[in-house]
Amino acid sequence: MTDFTDEELALDPHFADQFEQGFRPACQLYLISPPTIDETFVDALAAAFDGGKVAAFQLRLKGLDEEAIAQAAAPLQKLCADRDVAFIINDSAALAHRLGADGVHLGQGDGDPKAARRLLGPKVQIGITCHDSRHMAMEAGEAGADYVAFGAFYPTTTKETTHQADPSILGWWTTLFELPCVAIGGINADNAAPLVAAGADFLAVSGAVWNHPEGPKAGVAAFAAVLDWENEG
């Protein structure tokens, strides 16, 4: 992997653009599906959207083949379009392309982001998992990612994680780059504030919404206090 010196960062035209100070929108919610769903899930997703502003929804169904995910996706993608929520497919640029999704999220083992960009074109969002690595994040930016994702910030039962991220990586990233950063891993309404304060552009959340004792609408609504929706306009 490449090591980036300060000189290279300053000279690279892509990164140089990122140094320009610009407007940074308030932190937003990026909802991740439960790892398994059934046909009633579309109602749960609609309820979640009723709870407050959701910027993006990622369909993350682990262990299903592409055909099954495509079938599950149809009503969810329509709902997202109706509610003006970006519809993101996890793991597969090919499936995102087939479905005409708004974006794809790729982990470090989910394929070459540059190949994904060639397939998907400039308008489809590409997000890249960067764990707790500044180096991976800079490589993702250089490869043309639309956002970088850091995590896991807190213990999570949704995914087995081997990397633990510190909020300071969000502050480092947002000080240097305009490219949005996503915080993920065990985030709930009670522990999210330090991530927002550190500069997260998006909070990616699964369990805190789907396992909320009062349901997904309350799960999303609980984030209103930290995400300050009432100040947006």
Ligand SMILES: Cc1ncc(COP(=O)(O)OP(=O)(O)O)c(N)n1
């Ligand atoms: C927004 C976001 N960030 C990170 C991940 C994790 O992606 P990956 O490392 O590929 O792990 P899986 O989700 O595929 O198990 C994500 N999905 N979304």
Ligand SMILES: Cc1nc(C(=O)O)sc1CCOP(=O)(O)O
């Ligand atoms: C999908 C995923 N990726 C992670 C990472 O660290 O890259 S943590 C995670 C699980 C997110 O779900 P929850 O909000 O329930 O913890």
Ligand SMILES: [Mg+2]
């Ligand atoms: Mg993946």
